[in-house]
Amino acid sequence: MFGRLTLNAFKHDLIEASVGVSILLALIAIVFLLTYYKRWRWLWYDWLTSVDHKKIAQMYLIVSAAMLFKGVVDAGMMRAQQLLSVGESFGYLSTPHYQQLFTAHGTTMIFFVAMGVISAMINYLVPLQIGARDVAFPFLNSLSFWLFASGNALLIASLMVGNFSGTGWVSYPPLSNLEYSPGVGVDYWIWSVQISGAGTLLTGINFLVTILKMRCPGMTLMRMPMFVWASLVTLVLVVFAFPILTATAGMLTLDRTIGTHFFTSGFGGNPMMYVNLIWAWGHPEVYILILPAFGIYSEIVPVFSQKKLFGYVSMVWAIVAIAFLAFLVWLHHFFTMGAGPNVNAFFGFMTMLISVPTGVKIFNWLFTMFRGRIVFTTPMLWFLCFVVVFTIGGMDGVLMSVAPVDFQVHNSLFLIAHFHSVIIGGVLFGFFCGFTYWFPKIYGFKLNEKWGEYAVFCWFFGFLFAFIPLYVLGLMGATRRLDHYDASTGWFPLFAIAAFGFLVICAGIGFQVLQLYISFKERAQNRDTTGDPWNGRTLEWSTASPPPLYNFAVIPEVHDRDGFWAMKHSKTHKEKPKYEDIHMPKNTGQGFNIGVLSFFFGFAVIWYIWWLALLSIIGIFACLFYRLFDRHTETYVSVEEVERIEAQRGKV
Amino acid sequence: MNRRLKIAFFLLVLFGIAAIALLFIFGDRIAVLNPQGMIGEKQRDLLFVATILMLIVVIPVFALTFGIAWKYRAEKKSTYHPDWSHSFLAEAVWWGVPCLIIIVLGAYTWKGCHELDPFKPIESDRKPLTIQVVALQWKWLFIYPEQNIATVNFIQFPEQVPVNFEITSDAPMNSFWIPQLGGQVYAMPGMRSKLHLVANVPGDFRGASANISGAGFSGMTFIAKATSQEEFDQWVESVKESPSQLSKDEYIQLHKPSQYNPVAYYSSGETNLFNWIMMKYMSPTTP
Numbered sequence: 001m002f003g004r005l006t007l008n009a010f011k012h013d014l015i016e017a018s019v020g021v022s023i024l025l026a027l028i029a030i031v032f033l034l035t036y037y038k039r040w041r042w043l044w045y046d047w048l049t050s051v052d053h054k055k056i057a058q059m060y061l062i063v064s065a066a067m068l069f070k071g072v073v074d075a076g077m078m079r080a081q082q083l084l085s086v087g088e089s090f091g092y093l094s095t096p097h098y099q100q101l102f103t104a105h106g107t108t109m110i111f112f113v114a115m116g117v118i119s120a121m122i123n124y125l126v127p128l129q130i131g132a133r134d135v136a137f138p139f140l141n142s143l144s145f146w147l148f149a150s151g152n153a154l155l156i157a158s159l160m161v162g163n164f165s166g167t168g169w170v171s172y173p174p175l176s177n178l179e180y181s182p183g184v185g186v187d188y189w190i191w192s193v194q195i196s197g198a199g200t201l202l203t204g205i206n207f208l209v210t211i212l213k214m215r216c217p218g219m220t221l222m223r224m225p226m227f228v229w230a231s232l233v234t235l236v237l238v239v240f241a242f243p244i245l246t247a248t249a250g251m252l253t254l255d256r257t258i259g260t261h262f263f264t265s266g267f268g269g270n271p272m273m274y275v276n277l278i279w280a281w282g283h284p285e286v287y288i289l290i291l292p293a294f295g296i297y298s299e300i301v302p303v304f305s306q307k308k309l310f311g312y313v314s315m316v317w318a319i320v321a322i323a324f325l326a327f328l329v330w331l332h333h334f335f336t337m338g339a340g341p342n343v344n345a346f347f348g349f350m351t352m353l354i355s356v357p358t359g360v361k362i363f364n365w366l367f368t369m370f371r372g373r374i375v376f377t378t379p380m381l382w383f384l385c386f387v388v389v390f391t392i393g394g395m396d397g398v399l400m401s402v403a404p405v406d407f408q409v410h411n412s413l414f415l416i417a418h419f420h421s422v423i424i425g426g427v428l429f430g431f432f433c434g435f436t437y438w439f440p441k442i443y444g445f446k447l448n449e450k451w452g453e454y455a456v457f458c459w460f461f462g463f464l465f466a467f468i469p470l471y472v473l474g475l476m477g478a479t480r481r482l483d484h485y486d487a488s489t490g491w492f493p494l495f496a497i498a499a500f501g502f503l504v505i506c507a508g509i510g511f512q513v514l515q516l517y518i519s520f521k522e523r524a525q526n527r528d529t530t531g532d533p534w535n536g537r538t539l540e541w542s543t544a545s546p547p548p549l550y551n552f553a554v555i556p557e558v559h560d561r562d563g564f565w566a567m568k569h570s571k572t573h574k575e576k577p578k579y580e581d582i583h584m585p586k587n588t589g590q591g592f593n594i595g596v597l598s599f600f601f602g603f604a605v606i607w608y609i610w611w612l613a614l615l616s617i618i619g620i621f622a623c624l625f626y627r628l629f630d631r632h633t634e635t636y637v638s639v640e641e642v643e644r645i646e647a648q649r650g651k652v
Numbered sequence: 653m654n655r656r657l658k659i660a661f662f663l664l665v666l667f668g669i670a671a672i673a674l675l676f677i678f679g680d681r682i683a684v685l686n687p688q689g690m691i692g693e694k695q696r697d698l699l700f701v702a703t704i705l706m707l708i709v710v711i712p713v714f715a716l717t718f719g720i721a722w723k724y725r726a727e728k729k730s731t732y733h734p735d736w737s738h739s740f741l742a743e744a745v746w747w748g749v750p751c752l753i754i755i756v757l758g759a760y761t762w763k764g765c766h767e768l769d770p771f772k773p774i775e776s777d778r779k780p781l782t783i784q785v786v787a788l789q790w791k792w793l794f795i796y797p798e799q800n801i802a803t804v805n806f807i808q809f810p811e812q813v814p815v816n817f818e819i820t821s822d823a824p825m826n827s828f829w830i831p832q833l834g835g836q837v838y839a840m841p842g843m844r845s846k847l848h849l850v851a852n853v854p855g856d857f858r859g860a861s862a863n864i865s866g867a868g869f870s871g872m873t874f875i876a877k878a879t880s881q882e883e884f885d886q887w888v889e890s891v892k893e894s895p896s897q898l899s900k901d902e903y904i905q906l907h908k909p910s911q912y913n914p915v916a917y918y919s920s921g922e923t924n925l926f927n928w929i930m931m932k933y934m935s936p937t938t939p
Contacts, residue, residue, distance in 0.1 A: 095867050095868075095870070096867060099864070099867070166866075166867075167864065168864045172824075172825055172863075172864075173824075174824045174825065174841060175824035175825065175864065175865060175866060180823075180824050180866060265840075265841035265842055265933055266841070266842060266932070266933040266934075266935075271825065271840065271841075272840070272843075305724070306726075306732075306734060307732075307733070307734045307735075307736070307737075308734065308735055308736070308737040309737060310736075310737050310738070311737065311738060311739075311743050312737065312738075313738075314743050314747070334838070336770075336827060336835070336836050336837050336838050337838050337840075338770070338771065338837055338838065338843075338845045338846075340769070340771075341765035341766040341769040341772075342765075344765045344769075345758075345761055345762045345765040345766075348758075348761045348765065349754075349758045349761060349762075352754045352757055352758060352761070353754060355750065355754070356747065356750045356751055356754060359709055359713075359746060359750045360743070360746050360747055360750075362713060363713075363716075363742075363746040364743075364746075366713070366716045366717060366720055367739075367742060368737075369720045369721065369724055370720050370724065371724060371730070371731050371732060371733040371736060372724050372732065372734070373724065373725075373726040373729075373732055373734075374720075374721060374724050374725050374726055375726050376654075376657060376721075376725065381657075384717065384721060387713070387717050388664070388714070388717070391710055391713050391714065392710075395703075395706045395707075395710050398702065398706055398757070399699060399702045399703060399706065401761070402698055402699075402702050402757070402760070402761045402764060403761065403764070403765050404694070404695050404698050404761075404764040404765060404767075404768035404835065405695055405698050405699045405702060405764075406835075407695060407768070407770065407834070407835020407836055407837075408684045408692070408695050408696075408699070408831065408834065408835045408836075409684065410827070410835075410836060410862065411827055411829075411836075411862040411863055412862065453656060457656075457660050460660075461663065461664075461667070464667055464671075468667075468671050468674075469674070472674055472675065472678060472682065474684075475682045475683065475684040475685055476678065476681055476682050476683055476684075476831075477683040477684070477829075477831035477832075477858060477860070479829070479860055479861070479862040480862075480864075481864045481869065481870075482869075482870045483870050484870040484871070485870070486873065489858070490678075490681050494678075
């Protein structure tokens, strides 16, 4: 009846159980609060069924914030284990638990935090920056989010029912084959990645079409804001790369469930093929994460330097070059697999080549600041920290592209330090930078600067303390994913410094929470009534903060790059705009329903509960058909309604 | 610019100095920077060359970042050109110079990839020693086909004699790495990877698996001991006197998963055991 699911799945050791119980308690608390404040209808009609890209973006933010919290807890537990598990002592975590932690940490941070915040940014900003009222396929957008959320939920479920994978976040076979990982862990990994990956692919298609088809009049490709350019190229990468992930994970599933031999050792299977395929997705994925962050910096630097972006055309070509090269470097993740010197040299050279357009972007930002008037707000501080950390990370990225050097640092903590430098320093700092900058647009008031600054400094120095020692440890021969090491290695003091750095980062997170709380409390003083609190340059600042449901009462027309800047500075007389009925999509619950059913489907396949899998598939198709034959999917916002909303603009 | 920013900058400089100091404090313990073998030395030299080439770009980036941020802060009211956004010359410089650096580094990489290819035998007038390496769950089995001995989690070999490692796995994928001697290569089931290393001086060098292979992975460490030729010969004799023999049955016992294995010695073994282990994966039946 319940496949592999027996009571044993609920038995955990004390530490694992306490994590599960605290998640359950948190869920119960949320249900209680919603009931107590009678918010269920509000939750359903205003949020869960919403197809508004601005609301979907905020839901991405909430999910990613929760997952970030989980990922950070994972990191802290690993750091503590490495402090305690030296020589005679074996620490406080069992080996399987520790291995699940680093797998879950990687999976969470890449798929659910980094991808989540990137999706949030693209969702919120792209339509606003191109002067559109919504995305090309609003229902698809809601569906994408719910698939993403359902992938997250599966990972969380693994904390309570059964366990997660312990094979590392890319799950190399043969370790991830049934032979060596017979439990449900790898299946949890596969399905949480598979379902959220499907969501990401749909987001990719949706926003690609949105950018290509829905730009406002006058916005040619070469007039698009740089964030939109970065998003466009990112989405192309998503569309090309994610099917590889789906296919690869699909073949691994077949190996595990019906006994095929794509990636098994023996029987003609080839694990090396998996390694190639997963990185053929995995390397573009890295650029899927970093390019939007580059876009964010390209928006922030001109605004706070009060100067036009330097070298726009160069910037565009740099992004395009990075995206192209992103597909030609996957082999640098496994120089040590024994490819010949010619192959290694080719992929090494391609990898180095990527540093050229990346460097160009940095120089262009620096020369945007040059002869500007730089205001050191928190977004600008995030940018400066990014330049420092990312340059360090980029430099050792190039070092590792020299294959013989890579033989000596591959899979060591040097590598770990490298990709945390580029992902924390690049993506996460970029997100924080953008979040602070666009916060007044989303919520209508600015964030507190002082606490924000403390957060920047703690994150920055915390990062340095946590990861610079890892570079040294890697060179000392410390490999990744160790739950125990010998005292004679002499690594302990460096692990201790890294643990201290982790605490400083936690202080940074604490300041961010405090910043949100204080800013919310003092929101009356920091209210943005103009819609343009920073003297912005792009279209999203031309509408109210927060923007009305339909984004723009009148679709703007641009005549230049930095469209809104040109509008503000043009001498032409502004007539009172003439409003029309606005055509908008209606909310629908089908995205949510399919998300929930996908969760059940994933859960059923993981535990071999075939009847439930079948039922959920039928349910998913039923929802889809219901939606396909639903003819009442659109609605109009009347002129009177638009006038009423616009008249209120700027009034509290 | 406010005081907090100045303090932060000052701290950053301090941190940079401390980080560089760290390299010196731990100096002789940093295996990759203090290799004891010819291959490791060449890899380190390449690391230094690449670092210096990168610093040609990185140092100006740091200098420009803080220099520009300081000079063009809003309060100072320096030259202000809000619409200056293009300069062919400047952009040509930062597309061009990095390209040149990459070409130089690329040439080093090409040369390095061929010279330091792990599969390439080391040229030497000494006759090389062959050691066959099998990654198991979760220990390393070393077979000396010429000496007809085998060991677990320990190898000994003469200094200045090239060692030809032939590597496979009868377990999930592992990576065979002795940081003080030189870079690593994956150990994969059904595959024979090769790694050629040499120790310049006698010493005990730490070896490990660098690729996650399951529960006992952290315990897959071993000692690689380089000694004089005489000591090595004596050691081989002493291992030959060891009572256990590595027959196929004994191997099947050893193959069972176990963690943190102590060092073990086997006097003689099944001939061609290594091939048998590799070829199991080629047959259409259960390995």
